[in-house]
Amino acid sequence: MTTDNKVMTSGGWTSRFLAGNTGPVMIVTLLIGVIWYAGAIYMNAPWQIDKFERAKIDWTVGNLIEETLKQDRPILPAPHQILVEMNKTIFGKKITSKRSLVFHTWVTLSSTLLGFTIGTLLGCLLAVGIVHMAALEKSLMPWVISSQTIPILAIAPMVIVVLGAIGLKGLIPKAIISTYLCFFPVTIGMVKGLRSPNLLQMDLIRTYSASNWQTFWMLRFPSSIPFLFASLKVAIAASLVGAIVGEMPTGAQAGLGARLLAGSYYGQTIQIWSALITAATVAAVMVSLVGLTEKLTLKHMGMRR
Amino acid sequence: MSETAKTDVVNCKGLSLTFETADGPVNALSDINLQISHGEFVSFIGPSGCGKTTLLRTIADLEKSTGGSITVHGGSPEQARLNREYGYVFQASALYPWRTIEQNVALPLEIMGLAKTERTARVAKNLELVDLLGFDKKFPWQLSGGMQQRVSIARALCLEPELLLMDEPFGALDEIVRDHLNEQLLRLWDKTDKTVVFVTHSIPEAVFLSTRIVVMSPRPGRIIDVIESGLPKDRTLDIRESQEFLDVAHRVREGLRAGHSYDN
Numbered sequence: 001m002t003t004d005n006k007v008m009t010s011g012g013w014t015s016r017f018l019a020g021n022t023g024p025v026m027i028v029t030l031l032i033g034v035i036w037y038a039g040a041i042y043m044n045a046p047w048q049i050d051k052f053e054r055a056k057i058d059w060t061v062g063n064l065i066e067e068t069l070k071q072d073r074p075i076l077p078a079p080h081q082i083l084v085e086m087n088k089t090i091f092g093k094k095i096t097s098k099r100s101l102v103f104h105t106w107v108t109l110s111s112t113l114l115g116f117t118i119g120t121l122l123g124c125l126l127a128v129g130i131v132h133m134a135a136l137e138k139s140l141m142p143w144v145i146s147s148q149t150i151p152i153l154a155i156a157p158m159v160i161v162v163l164g165a166i167g168l169k170g171l172i173p174k175a176i177i178s179t180y181l182c183f184f185p186v187t188i189g190m191v192k193g194l195r196s197p198n199l200l201q202m203d204l205i206r207t208y209s210a211s212n213w214q215t216f217w218m219l220r221f222p223s224s225i226p227f228l229f230a231s232l233k234v235a236i237a238a239s240l241v242g243a244i245v246g247e248m249p250t251g252a253q254a255g256l257g258a259r260l261l262a263g264s265y266y267g268q269t270i271q272i273w274s275a276l277i278t279a280a281t282v283a284a285v286m287v288s289l290v291g292l293t294e295k296l297t298l299k300h301m302g303m304r305r
Numbered sequence: 306m307s308e309t310a311k312t313d314v315v316n317c318k319g320l321s322l323t324f325e326t327a328d329g330p331v332n333a334l335s336d337i338n339l340q341i342s343h344g345e346f347v348s349f350i351g352p353s354g355c356g357k358t359t360l361l362r363t364i365a366d367l368e369k370s371t372g373g374s375i376t377v378h379g380g381s382p383e384q385a386r387l388n389r390e391y392g393y394v395f396q397a398s399a400l401y402p403w404r405t406i407e408q409n410v411a412l413p414l415e416i417m418g419l420a421k422t423e424r425t426a427r428v429a430k431n432l433e434l435v436d437l438l439g440f441d442k443k444f445p446w447q448l449s450g451g452m453q454q455r456v457s458i459a460r461a462l463c464l465e466p467e468l469l470l471m472d473e474p475f476g477a478l479d480e481i482v483r484d485h486l487n488e489q490l491l492r493l494w495d496k497t498d499k500t501v502v503f504v505t506h507s508i509p510e511a512v513f514l515s516t517r518i519v520v521m522s523p524r525p526g527r528i529i530d531v532i533e534s535g536l537p538k539d540r541t542l543d544i545r546e547s548q549e550f551l552d553v554a555h556r557v558r559e560g561l562r563a564g565h566s567y568d569n
Contacts, residue, residue: 200395200396200397200399201399201401203367203393203395203399204393204395204399205412205416206367206386207365207367207386207389207391207392207393208389208412208413208416208417208464209386209387209388209389209416210416214416218401218412218415218416219401222401222403225403301402301403302402302403302404302405302444302445302446303402303403
């Protein structure tokens, strides 16, 4: 948007188109679309040809292309099939219905947000401890890092089973898996952020003989805000992944993860893809909401961007 | 010593400071003997590495001496820091970017736990002193470098300290702004009856501002000459053309040169 003025003077509409934001985005989208359709035709063709030949139908390339984009259970569904399915399950069903994608998205989103909140608090708490106590850095940091080397797919079922055994079902276990994934970027970012004040800023507050508590609230914490937001963007996306993974071993009750699993049981590729696209959209919206909050916060704090 | 302790703002006796580094010990300060009395304007001048900033930081308890003794207002530097007995102005303004000018100046007062009305009054008074009334709601990045440095002076003055420690506060500014701020600082010192300890590497600045100039030399950081300047208290920038001024400047230059010859 800011480039508009510059671009106006630089000549023809093609260069104007390419210099803005819309042009490149449209071209990339178009390119992905073309590749996707080509892939869908190519991957779904063998089954279609087989079908034609068994039914002893004379087929042309035109027929073939048309039919490969209309299959019920294609190997790779075409984009328009996914959009039709999404339209049907998002807008075409009551949101309380188990067939509504809105219902499933809400189930996933609620545990994502709960996990994100707990994870952020936990991450900040660990960072504060690590920054203020050298012993904690030595004793905690290896655990924090090794926690992330274990595949979440291996841990998720155990968490679900163990918590299920003590009577915790549904939201909480999933939120804990989200927490597990999202406290890490927050810890790392906040440790860096709380240590970001420069020597001069630290010396200054020392000359006022500020307490540790004052140094934290008046210097360390405000300095860490840009780092916090960078971490939150990663954390919220990771939190969604955690919630989806957490829904898979629960016996496919509800949520986007359950939709994915059910879809794969019954070969409902269109259903899988629409759940995937919905999850990606939710992630994009959440990340941009964090981005927007970041912009407003930093502007309010006078930290120009 | 106990009789003089009351008027002595700073008293160093055989003070030394050795940094332990990976390449072995570095003598940042060696056998410093210096007495600064109330109301003086003392400058430390010397080439980089001569320990002038280290000496100032030792007075402020930002560094710990490793030998000899040092007192500030008769007590230890640590006590002076804990009692907030001095205001420190750094080479850069060290303003906190998320605080407005007003909030930056009020920072030490918030830490002291002063009431809001008292804070507002003191901030306004000190912003006026550095000629920055009307900028209170701006953020640091909206001000020029010279204005930012004036804010940091207002912030140091806000504590109403008797002792002002200034570490090359105008080093990063251009000549014209620097001249202007030098004049303002001199007015301020004249008006407020403070003791100022000032670090610089500019001879004209040191001579123009000081009642006493401490010439220092590196490796090891030490004092090689202390020059009394008899310039009148109400001097203006014009005094720099006068013979008295040039004589003092000449002595400082000679001292600096003598310090250097030890190296070669």
